[in-house]
Amino acid sequence: MKLMKIQFRKKWLLYSIGLIGFFFLGVLIFIIMVYSGVWGKLPSTDDLKELKQAQATLVYDAEEKLIGKYFVFDRMPIAYEELPQHLIDALIATEDVRFYDHSGVDYFSLGRVLVKSILLQNESSGGGSTVSIQLAKNLFGRKNYGVLSMPVNKVKEAIIARRMERIYSKEEIITLYFNTVPFSDNTYGIESASRKFFNTTTKKLTLAQSATLIGSLKASHTFNPRLFPERSTIRRNVVLQQMVKYDLLSDSLAKLTSNEVLEIDYQRFDHDHGLSPYFREQVRTQALLLIEDLQKPNGDKYDLYMDGLRIHTTLDATMQEYAEIAMHKHMMSLQRVFEGSYGKYAPWIRNESLIRSKIKDLPLYKRLKKNGLHEKQILDSLEYKSDRKLFRWEGDTLLNASVIDSLKHYMKFLNTGFVALDPQSGAVKAYIGGIDYESFKYDHVVQSKRQVGSTFKPFVYTAAIESGMLPCTYFSPEQVTYSAYDGWTPTNSTVDSLDSIYDYSLKYALSRSLNTIAVKVLMETGIDTVITQARKMGIKSPLPQVPSLALGTAEMTLLELTTAYTSYVNRGIPATPYFIERITDKFGNELWSYPKPTNQSEAFSDETRQVMIEMLKATVNEGTASRLRSRYGIMNEIAGKTGTTQDNKDGWFVAITPKLVMASWTGNDDHRIGFRNTAIGQGANSALPMIGLFLQQLNKNVVYNSVTRARFILPSEDVALSLQCEDMQPKSFLEQLFGIDNPEKPKKKRKGFFSIFSSDD
Known part of the structure; x- marks a missing residue:
């Protein structure tokens, strides 16, 4: 036995x-x-020596501040010297305490994983991943091999890790790891994570911040500091204790750091959010065209999303921030007044024909119609309610709403555009294309063309002065019927019948935006002459050859209009707006730079320029834009012009200073929805406040003293003398009695015309 x-x-x-x-x-x-x-070819030693990872293209403002990225993977490589020691220690203590002792593979741990994976078929076996193995996974990813996926991928990573350890030093492995490791919110690399979650660079990370980011590596969603701050704090403290355990941190400092409240300063670098999204989209569009013909040293084309280019733009991030604050404050207030003025009779509530036409314009409606659905079926489908995120000024909200509910919700919103240009160079310094890029992709600076109202009048007066008309020429404000143009009669809203006993100077007529006189000046100067003048000033949009042109019935973009106004402070030359200063590769080698315009022609004489500046200053000092002084306290040297179009559909304001030209527009994207009344919709109320609030902030920042305290050059003695006349003068007895022109005044050419009427502003 x-x-x-x-x-x-x-x-x-x-x-x-x-x-x-x-x-x-x-x-x-x-x-x-x-x-x-x-199970697939492994990367060779030569392949590993030439590691190339997709890198985000970085977008900087004029002061080298990062304002955005274009990427497939949000990755910003940095050097080993930029890694704080406490960040490295946190990684070693948490992920691979024997990192400096092994050659890429921890054989004991790997053996344990293989046993569990192959014998026990336990996919959650975990462990065995050194920093080098994790780096291999970060670089080459994992593939699906069925039941053998885990062991095949683990062995592949181990082999690659060993090869990399023979090629790279430990410091280089650490650097490669930190530049490729995925963090929360689809963020790759420590530099991108530092900027996104703490608005700082890796070099400036605190111990608490480093431990937080390292802690999130265990499970990037579970320990996302933005979504789960409490959970992330607990994990951070575990990392700190690991550092104490392996003598990489003192117990006292760990306890002190553990008591810190987790504070993140989250920065969105995705396409829809962050600073200046409309500007960044313009830069992206232009950059794609600029790099199209550029080649790498090996002859390959550059990829905007993967080659880590550096785009240096004209934007001033601080100005942009001020502009966005001003826009938000003004538009939220204006929206409230706008909706209140309509009350229960709002067109997005009561106007069934308007709502129905908007529904039929929906891509979804057209698609369902094309698929053969009947009208009732389509409407039933569009009435189906589900959870939808809707934009609100108080903050986006999730509501149970249908497609039609969403349509009505967005119909009511006023939109806006704002741009600030350096008039000497044309550099775009601040740019707002709309109230919210995520909800309204349409850019109201370069895409939207609207009637410009009275902001066109300065071009009429410029043409007149340039043609020899004296600033002290007087015109009657009386209405004239232009029979040759279907009996059209322009009117004024600011001059009553008693004023018919006076004639007004050009300066007064422009500053008060008198429609009748603007048309008379246009007719005497000549429509073709005015159009030619506008073209010289940079206007490229179609200009109708009718007298209504004087009242701004032409449609153009906000940027186009602003460009023309720069000529008043740029020696009579319209500046060419541009967005990008230069583009470099990831090593700093310049690939493209903005070619400065040469041989530019003056649009008008310097004498005309001086006269127009003085007349436009009067608009701000005593005319339609005077609330810039009275309500907003803007005492800067400034000239400008307001504008309002027919039925209060559009509000405009253009402001000129010696170093900055600004313009703003407000209105509803649907031309059929206007402001309820002129008091709300006039440019002085709907568009001017944005610039007033912007300048208030700019004036408080001493950094911009050279801009805000700049003064216009005094007009020459001859120009000053030509402007010395009374704003108004009484008509002669015969003129008052019979409406006969004073024979000493130049005869006015009068022709009637038919056109849409643009109200004076």
Whole structure:
């Protein structure tokens, strides 16, 4: 019996040894198979020496401040010297405490994983991943091989890790790891994570911030500091304790840091959010065209989203911030007044024909119609309610709403555009294309063309002065019916019947935006002459050859209009707006730079320029834009012009200072929805406040003293003398009695016309 037991034990021992031997032989064969490429070719040593990872293209403002990125993977590489020691220590203590002792693979841990994965088929076996192995995973990803996915991928990563350890130093491995490791919110690399979650660079990370980011590596969603701050704090403290455990941090400092409240300063660098999204979209569009013909040293084309380019723009991030604050404050208030003025009779509530036409314009409606659905079926589908995120000024909200509910919701919103240009260079310094890029992609600076109202009048007066008309020429404000143009009669809203006993100077007529006189000046100067003048000032949009042109019935973009106004402070030359200063590769080598315009022609004489500046200053000092002084306290040297179009559909304001030209527009995207009354919709109320609020902030910042305290050059003695006349003068007795022109005044050419009427502003 005893002999039988001994024999049984020997057999069992031999069987066990054979089984173990068979297992290790199987493992060896399995490793050889992976090594030989049965499950795909492994990267060679040469491949690993030439590691190339997709890098985000970085967008900077004029002061080298990062304002955005274009990327497939949000990654910003940095050097080893930029990694704080406490960040490295946190990684080692948490992820690979024997990092400096092994050659890329922790064999004991890897063996444990292989046993669990192959014998026990436990996909959650975990462990065994050194920093080098994790780097291999970050660089080459994982593929699906069915039930063998985990062991195949683990062995591949181990082989790659060993190869990398033979090529790169430990410091280089650490650097590669930090530049490729994925953090929360689809963020790749420590520099991108530092900027996104804490609005700082890696070099400036605090101990608490470093521990927070390292802690999130265990599960980037579970320990996302933005979504789960409490959970992230607990994980951060675990990292700190690991550092204490391995003598990489003192217990006292760990306790002190553990008591810190987790504070993130989240920065969105995705396309829809962050600073200046409309500007960044313009830059992206232009950059794609600029790099199209550029080639890398090897002849390949550059990829905007993967080659880590550096785009240096004209934007001033601080000005942009001020502009966005001003826009938000003004438009939220204006929206409230706008909706209140309509009350329960709002067109987005009561105007069924308007709502129905908007529904039929929906892409979804057209698609369902094309698929053969009947009208009732389509409407039933569009009435189906589900959770939708809707824009509100108080903050986006999630509501149970249908497509039609959403349509009505967005119909009511006023939109806006704002731009600030350096008039000497044309550099775009601040740019707002709309109230919210995520909800309203349409850019109201370069895409939207609207009637410009009275902001066109300065071009009429410029043409008149340039043609020889004296600033002290007087015109009657009386209405004239232009019979040749269907009996059209322009009117004024600011001059009553008693004023018919006076004639007004050009300066007064422009500053008060008198429609009747603007038309008379246009007719006397000549429509073609005015159009030619506008073209010289940079206006490229179609200009109707009718007298209504004087009242701004032409449609153009906000940027186009602003460009023309720059000529008043740029030696009579319209500046060419531009967005990008230069583009470099990731090493700093310049690939493209903005070619400064040369041989530009003056649009008008310097004498005309001086006269127009003085007349436009009067608009701000005493005319339609005077609330810039009275309500907003703007005492800067400034000239400008307000504008309002027919039925209060559009409000405009253009402001000119010696160093900055600004323009703003407000209105509803649907031309059928206007402001309820002129008091709300006039440019002085709907558009001017945005610039007033912007300048208030700019004036408080001493950094911009050179801009805000700049003064216009005094007009020459001859120009000053030409402007020395009364704003108004009484008509002669015959003129008052019979409406006969004073024979000493130049005869006015009068022609009637038919056109849409643009109210004076």
